[in-house]
Amino acid sequence: MTATRTRGVVVVxxxxxxxxxxxxxxxxxxxxxxxxxxxxxxxQALAIERxxxxxxxxxxxxxxxxxxxxxxxxxxxxxxxxxxxLPDEIIFAFSNxxxxxxxxxxxxxxxxxxxxxxxxxxxxxxxxxxxWFLYRLRRPSRLDDGRASVDGDDAWIxxxxxxxxxxxxxxxx
Amino acid sequence: xxxxxxxxxxAVLTAFAASLFAVGASVYGHRAGRPAAxxxxxxxxxxxxxxxxxxxxTLAYALLVNDFSVAHVASVSSRDMEPQMKWAAxxxxxxxxxxxxxxxxxxxxxxxVAVTVPKIPWGGAHAVATCGVVLASFLFALAxxxxxxxxxxxxxxxxxxxxxxxxxxxxxxxxxxLLTGLVSTSIPFVLGAAALMAGKVDGAWIRHARSWALLSFxxxxxxxxxxxxxxxxxLGWGGYWxxxxxxxxxxxxxxxxxxxxxxxxxQERRGMLKxxxxxxxxxxxxxxxxxxxxxRSGLVASVHSFxxxxxxxxxxxxxxxxxxxxxxxxxxxxxxxxxxxxxxSLASRESGLIVNSYILVAITLVVLGGTLxxxxxxxxxxxxxxxxxxxxNQVVGPLLIALLATLAVxxxxxxxxxxxxxxxxxxxxxxxxxxxxxxxxxxLGMRDPFALATVGLAAVIGFVTLxxxxxxxxxxxxATGAGWPAATARLFSRxxxxxxxxxxxxxxxxxxxxxxxxxxxxxxxxxxxxxGESVEAGGYTxxxxxxxxxxxxxxxxETEVLAEVTVTRDGRxxxxxxxxxxxxxxxxxxxxxxxxxxxxxxxxxxxFIQGWDxxxxxxxxxxxxxxxxWLWIGGAIFVVGGIxxxxxxxxxxxVTAEAPxxxxxx
Numbered sequence: 001m002t003a004t005r006t007r008g009v010v011v012v013x014x015x016x017x018x019x020x021x022x023x024x025x026x027x028x029x030x031x032x033x034x035x036x037x038x039x040x041x042x043x044q045a046l047a048i049e050r051x052x053x054x055x056x057x058x059x060x061x062x063x064x065x066x067x068x069x070x071x072x073x074x075x076x077x078x079x080x081x082x083x084x085x086l087p088d089e090i091i092f093a094f095s096n097x098x099x100x101x102x103x104x105x106x107x108x109x110x111x112x113x114x115x116x117x118x119x120x121x122x123x124x125x126x127x128x129x130x131x132w133f134l135y136r137l138r139r140p141s142r143l144d145d146g147r148a149s150v151d152g153d154d155a156w157i158x159x160x161x162x163x164x165x166x167x168x169x170x171x172x173x
Numbered sequence: 174x175x176x177x178x179x180x181x182x183x184a185v186l187t188a189f190a191a192s193l194f195a196v197g198a199s200v201y202g203h204r205a206g207r208p209a210a211x212x213x214x215x216x217x218x219x220x221x222x223x224x225x226x227x228x229x230x231t232l233a234y235a236l237l238v239n240d241f242s243v244a245h246v247a248s249v250s251s252r253d254m255e256p257q258m259k260w261a262a263x264x265x266x267x268x269x270x271x272x273x274x275x276x277x278x279x280x281x282x283x284x285x286v287a288v289t290v291p292k293i294p295w296g297g298a299h300a301v302a303t304c305g306v307v308l309a310s311f312l313f314a315l316a317x318x319x320x321x322x323x324x325x326x327x328x329x330x331x332x333x334x335x336x337x338x339x340x341x342x343x344x345x346x347x348x349x350x351l352l353t354g355l356v357s358t359s360i361p362f363v364l365g366a367a368a369l370m371a372g373k374v375d376g377a378w379i380r381h382a383r384s385w386a387l388l389s390f391x392x393x394x395x396x397x398x399x400x401x402x403x404x405x406x407x408l409g410w411g412g413y414w415x416x417x418x419x420x421x422x423x424x425x426x427x428x429x430x431x432x433x434x435x436x437x438x439x440q441e442r443r444g445m446l447k448x449x450x451x452x453x454x455x456x457x458x459x460x461x462x463x464x465x466x467x468x469r470s471g472l473v474a475s476v477h478s479f480x481x482x483x484x485x486x487x488x489x490x491x492x493x494x495x496x497x498x499x500x501x502x503x504x505x506x507x508x509x510x511x512x513x514x515x516x517x518s519l520a521s522r523e524s525g526l527i528v529n530s531y532i533l534v535a536i537t538l539v540v541l542g543g544t545l546x547x548x549x550x551x552x553x554x555x556x557x558x559x560x561x562x563x564x565x566n567q568v569v570g571p572l573l574i575a576l577l578a579t580l581a582v583x584x585x586x587x588x589x590x591x592x593x594x595x596x597x598x599x600x601x602x603x604x605x606x607x608x609x610x611x612x613x614x615x616x617l618g619m620r621d622p623f624a625l626a627t628v629g630l631a632a633v634i635g636f637v638t639l640x641x642x643x644x645x646x647x648x649x650x651x652a653t654g655a656g657w658p659a660a661t662a663r664l665f666s667r668x669x670x671x672x673x674x675x676x677x678x679x680x681x682x683x684x685x686x687x688x689x690x691x692x693x694x695x696x697x698x699x700x701x702x703x704x705g706e707s708v709e710a711g712g713y714t715x716x717x718x719x720x721x722x723x724x725x726x727x728x729x730x731e732t733e734v735l736a737e738v739t740v741t742r743d744g745r746x747x748x749x750x751x752x753x754x755x756x757x758x759x760x761x762x763x764x765x766x767x768x769x770x771x772x773x774x775x776x777x778x779x780x781f782i783q784g785w786d787x788x789x790x791x792x793x794x795x796x797x798x799x800x801x802x803w804l805w806i807g808g809a810i811f812v813v814g815g816i817x818x819x820x821x822x823x824x825x826x827x828v829t830a831e832a833p834x835x836x837x838x839x
Binding site: 046053058059060061063064065066071099100101102103104105106110111112114115118119122123126127130133134137138 | 409410411415417418445512515516517518519524527528531532534535538539542543546549550553554556557558559560561562563564568572697699766783784792794
């Protein structure tokens with residue numbers, strides 16, 4: 001491949017990125033400018049609602065639940081915020097009343113740590129076992145020319161890539 | 174006696190007997206060396222599919238003619254139900270969905286018997302016997318534990334109707350795709366099990382499993398995408414994926430199936446990963462069975478699950494048997510599951526594919542743990558907890574980013590080994606692009622690290638994919654003199670799997686950007702508005718005009734109450750949206766939301782109302798969801814890529830006249 005074509009591919013890539021950027025700018029630019037009368041408190045209330053679940057529905061966030069019990073909880077959140085309570089105190093109070101199932105975010109404490117242990121253990125186990133397996137599979141190269149001895153049409157495509165590499169300069173790997 | 178119920182139940186029982194006959198005939202034919210018995214076993218499986226089709230046809234007819242003496246019909250249908258919704262009623266409810274599952278599985282297995290079994294003389298009998306065992310297991314549940322043909326002691330005048338949440342056009346396509354996708358994992362499982370039983374664990378089974386696994390991947394992917402679309406447009410919480418236990422169950426088999434589709438390339442090309450590939454297909458099917466157990470047992474609370482029933486323990490036993498049989502077979506054949514070749518270098522395409530499959534397995538384990546943890550919490554602590562989106566987003570997010578990174582890097586790695594200089598040269602461009610993207614988007618105000626990482630990696634995936642297409646097309650142009658469009662099109666006919674796979678990668682990257690941006694930059698507002706009042710959000714003004722009421726009189730809907738909302742931006746009218754609530758005659762305590770959407774390429778305006786008072790003051794919830802349209806566009810690219818990869822390979826066009834120097838041909 002000539003340097004011109006390489007540049008062409010790069011230009012298209014950069015153009016694609018710029019297009020993506022424009023899209024995100026459009027998104028970020030259209031973000032809300034409205035400031036409610038009591039912006040911080042209402043935003044806090046909504047944030048608290050999103051951290052709680054309906055005590056009666058299944059996995060339904062408080063902020064999108066229309067049940068009477070949820071409307072009461074939403075009212076209580078605003079009343080307590082107005083009275084000076086901290087968000088954590090409000091969430092803790094609901095957790096005490098309805099149990100931990102109303103917490104959208106799993107507390108990292110007690111028995112719940114077993115789940116985080118499972119997550120960490122799974123990732124570490126897959127990583128270690130996988131790494132060990134890869135290491136065991138790995139042997140010094142026996143290839144004569146360092147080129148993939150593949151068959152079928154993939155070989156042709158890979159050769160095109162190799163030609164591209166050579167055109168770009170430097171030895172083939 | 175109810176004729177329809179009797180016919181349907183008889184068909185199920187006869188299908189059960191036919192599937193058992195298939196098992197017996199195959200085992201006998203194999204052991205005694207009787208081809209006639211083997212043929213009889215295959216035909217018995219075809220007969221099972223015919224009988225299952227007759228059974229589901231009978232139930233469909235009972236639904237169409239409103240035969241409410243059949244308990245299932247009375248529980249999911251009603252006289253005012255539109256004919257197309259009867260299709261949704263067919264597979265709603267425990268027995269109906271089990272019948273659909275079994276029917277779909279029988280069709281898959283019949284197609285497998287007709288298309289693939291004649292090509293695998295080394296394991297045809299084992300495969301047919303395994304199909305028979307699996308089918309018989311589900312037909313037993315259908316015949317004796319959750320029959321859709323049970324007759325009510327008293328025939329009601331009208332049925333109860335469909336569950337309100339299911340009264341939606343999305344239900345006509347989402348469950349069939351999802352159930353079919355889950356069922357389709359059985360064929361690679363059967364092939365893997367047959368290979369193990371026959372002791373033929375080389376590339377033969379992989380060649381046949383490849384197409385079935387691709388089909389499964391495609392249908393499961395579409396099913397999950399349609400599920401996300403249904404949740405988005407119906408559930409009314411502004412999102413599309415809630416990490417609900419049943420949603421998780423639906424997506425879990427997709428991870429090992431995807432890992433298999435990547436890992437099988439390594440076995441095909443290098444003779445490695447024999448054990449790993451078998452583990453992946455066995456795990457995918459086990460997870461599909463886990464999914465059906467999960468949704469039918471009432472084990473975990475979910476908006477999608479059926480009520481607790483006695484089929485739950487049965488499927489738990491079945492799941493245990495699938496796992497035990499899989500582990501037993503793998504242990505038995507472990508001496509012949511050694512790799513034929515060594516890994517030449519960690520810097521190779523095969524290493525990338527292996528790491529990719531590891532990440533997918535890690536995601537599977539993490540999602541499975543999070544899905545089951547509430548059960549263990551209740552079991553050991555007697556405490557009901559919810560493991561929701563915050564947990565899954567935190568733990569799966571980084572793994573998905575690692576997956577995107579392997580997609581980006583793996584695409585540029587050559588097979589077997591690459592010199593450091595080659596690696597540097599191939600990765601230099603993508604690395605520069607990644608950094609440039611991060612700098613650019615950070616400068617534009619994007620601060621969330623997940624969003625930055627995802628956007629950067631998506632750009633790199635787009636770039637390396639485009640480069641692969643450009644290089645391949647350039648080579649074809651040089652060889653054939655064709656123009657760029659023709660050369661690009663011919664790339665697909667040369668190697669559908671490779672280029673179809675690249676399209677799938679692009680689709681995944683687009684979906685990832687849409688998911689991350691719509692999650693991180695979602696805006697929401699909730700206000701009480703009287704008629705004539707407005708609220709501003711995301712630069713738009715939403716003016717509530719009035720409350721409307723209408724009575725469709727179909728599908729059990731009594732009334733729909735809608736809030737007419739005019740949307741303007743900078744004084745220009747964008748449109749009128751009508752979010753509302755729908756009330757059902759037979760489900761007075763289960764009104765559902767009507768989501769109103771105004772979509773564009775950059776954002777969705779998503780409205781629904783939570784209620785109103787006697788003065789018609791409504792509680793309006795507004796979501797501004799950025800880039801959601803790209804979730805569906807990415808999904809469409811994913812599907813097109815999957816179809817390209819799956820489509821039967823045409824005879825490769827021979828380009829011999831000016832074949833590039835040094836190109837190796839088969």
